[in-house]
Amino acid sequence: MKHVLIIGAGFAGLACAKALANKKKFTVTVIDRTNHHLFQPLLYQVASASLTAPDIAQSIRQILCKAKNITVLMDEIIAIDPAARHATGRSGTVFDFDHLVLASGARTGYFGNDHWAAHSLCLKSLADAQDIRRRILTCLEKAEMTKDAAECKRLMTIAIVGGGPTGVELAGSFADLTHRSLQSNYRNIDTARLSIILIEGSDRILEAYSSEQSQYAKSRLESLGVVVMVNTRVTEVTAGKLHLKSGEILEAESIIWAAGVEASPLAAQISAASDRSGRITPLPDLSVPGFPSVFVAGDLVNMRDSEDQVVPGIAPAAMQMGDHIGRLLLEEARLETTSFADRKTTLRANFRYHDKGFMAIIGKNHAVVKSGKTELQGFVAWLMWLFIHILFLVGFRNKLAVLLGWAFAYIKDNPSARVIINPPNPQSGP
Ligand SMILES: Cc1cc2nc3c(=O)[nH]c(=O)nc-3n(C[C@H](O)[C@H](O)[C@H](O)COP(=O)(O)OP(=O)(O)OC[C@H]3O[C@@H](n4cnc5c(N)ncnc54)[C@H](O)[C@@H]3O)c2cc1C
Structure with a gap:
């Protein structure tokens, strides 16, 4: 043995x-x-309040319970x-x-600037996704209460650094959440005025895709109200501030690092x-x-x-x-x-990768798919994205529950996971 x-x-x-x-x-x-296997491709849905943590995670013990020769340890x-x-x-x-x-x-990764982690949120674990959701929802609560216009603007600005799939998916889903789903929930603020800024250092977002698909994604995000800044380098991140190479300082209570x-x-x-x-x-x-x-x-x-x-x-x-x-x-x-x-x-000792393509969603109903020479975008690509991601989820019960929950939220435009867990002290920042 x-x-x-x-x-x-x-x-x-x-x-x-x-x-x-x-x-x-x-x-x-x-x-x-951890005690769970995490379906990271759907983390952004937890961050944007569309899914809850257990929807995208499953007990490792449970997944492997029928394998008598396998012991699982945390x-x-x-x-x-x-x-x-x-x-x-x-x-x-x-x-x-x-x-x-x-x-x-x-x-x-922060390109050697690990201190930036203290002033930004990231998206790699369930805890990260819940932190992002808590920050965005808490900022909206604070904005609803403040009488200070400048403070309100800062609270209602989300800056996302990194125009790869994670940044693009987050920007699109925040736009859906605040510009559509939450609009009727507040009296003093208009959530549609929430400013979402996506910052990318190179000359286009979604660099792994063709330039046409990058352009499509950019136009799509802009039509959702997202400000897309390309060729924009971040040189420093401090509390609530992004310092850009141009000398400009962007103020945002929510800074999300999705760049590396x-x-x-x-x-x-x-x-x-x-x-x-x-x-x-x-x-x-x-x-x-x-x-x-x-x-x-x-x-x-x-x-x-x-x-x-x-x-x-x-x-x-x-x-x-x-x-x-x-x-x-x-x-x-x-x-x-x-x-x-x-x-x-030995036959087949060398690893060979079978390219099944990759895809990114850009808000509700739109996605880009690239598989070899095949490129798709729009609603068909979104449908493909939806089915492939649901099918990859581990465990049938999980898949079915997620599918139903998602379908319901989709039809009603009403994401169900808007609960702030562990709300911050009202005297402290979000
Ligand atoms: C926000 C986001 C969106 C993504 N979207 C997509 C997508 O749409 N499509 C796609 O194909 N890919 C996507 N990816 C990438 C995909 O999730 C990764 O490529 C994939 O998870 C890599 O699998 P892995 O097994 O190498 O690592 P992981 O899935 O990250 O698993 C690593 C495991 O190791 C454990 N671990 C780490 N350190 C230790 C330690 N010291 N001791 C014990 N355990 C440890 C972790 O807890 C974790 O369970 C996305 C990733 C992120 C973060």
Whole structure:
């Protein structure tokens, strides 16, 4: 029996665990610092009050409960020793392994300006999404009460830094929320006057898409009332203020940082070549050079696959990598080999990414989809987005509940998750 330790039950870690489920030659331990698998593509819907946290998260234990050879543990791994083949959790527990699958994902990156985190919100976890929702809803409550016009303007400004899919999706859904759904809820303020500013450093938003699709997304956001600023660099973030390279200072009570990600800090514990974001470049089979029993998968990987395609940091790529490692281990167990030299000759040892495309939603009814040479935009793209994302949700009951809840909110234009959890002290800021 070989013991496989999987760190992280995100898309990559779970796919690997599922590939090894109930396989006789393996015992598997899945460790995550949370007790849930999170469907990050829908985090922005929690942030914009359309979905609640349990709608997009499911117990890891529950997902893997039928796999008798898999143990699920909640702990945060703080150290890895690939040579000694063990990892240590914050609890002090030491976990030995025969094979390690490091799939701890990525976190928000500030391009070396980590102090900006103190003055901005980000979107990576459920707690982040709930913080954003709390901030926006609290700002509206405060704006409804204040008599000071300048204060009201500051409270009613949301600045989002980063014109990638996360920034675009957030901007579109805030526009939907405040310009349509909430309009009848307040007496002293007009939520349609809430200012949403999307700031992008390069010359276009959604850079991974074609320039036509970027332009479509920009026009669409502008028609929703979002101010899109391209070629605009942020040089400093202080409390309630964004300092731009042009010298301009933008005041906004809600600043959301969606401009960068970097690999989980655990990646640095494995001595392997990495890029500026700390992402590891593995061998073509996803193992780490010098450690044939240590594999990496998901967002902390930077590689080109066996067909020289760049493997993107998206959920399908992470799932494919996790599944590949699981199948490779099974194949090795069948052939009773663990040597890297043998692996080179093993069929399908090298990872190949199957591009299923990517998509971003731009407010209600509109999306862009890019899959190979196929490009779609508008309502059809939005329908595709809707179905694919619902179908990817883990667990049938979850899918059905989310679908019904979403459909209801969609028809009524009435997102149901507008509750401020843990309201701030009225004397302090939002
Ligand atoms: C806001 C947002 C929107 C997105 N939208 C899309 C989209 O529309 N389509 C798409 O395809 N992709 C999207 N993505 C990207 C996609 O979510 C990621 O590519 C995918 O989650 C990567 O999977 P992963 O398994 O590598 O990491 P993750 O899914 O991030 O999982 C990592 C896991 O590791 C755990 N972990 C981390 N550190 C430790 C530790 N030290 N000890 C123990 N456990 C640890 C975490 O708790 C987590 O469960 C989006 C991401 C974000 C943040």
